[in-house]
Amino acid sequence: MKTIPAQEIKRRGISAVDELLQDGPIAVIKQNRPRYVVMSVEGYRRLARGELGSVTDASAWDWIDKPAARRAHPARSKADIDAALARERDAWRDDG
Incomplete structure (x- = not known):
């Protein structure tokens, strides 16, 4: 995922996004x-409908709202x- 500093958005406006x-x-x-x-409206709609391209595209939304994900x-x-969180x-x- 690409990143942008908030200051860049403030400086350049929506064109930076x-x-x-x-x-x-x-x-x-x-x-x-x-x-x-920040995502496009179409990207948001795809996310809300559960139209994800792969498992790596999954988000918290899937775990909350999608019964199939809970069954899987x-x-x-x-x-x-x-224990898993610990x-x-x-x-x-260890990485730090």
Whole structure:
């Protein structure tokens, strides 16, 4: 996903976003962190309808709103989820 600093949008206006949107959604960086995602209306509609090109395009929206995604990934216990999150956090610490 391409990124753009919020200051660039402030400086150049919507034209800065228009150029980048041709290649897909854009992460807006504010205070050195991704804060927002800007996408085309058509991209949003595809996301809302669940028309994703591949598993790697999946988002939180899919897990919340799509029963098929929940069936494909059976429910886990709170303990399983907590353990997975702990492993993920540990991996982040190791990378830093």
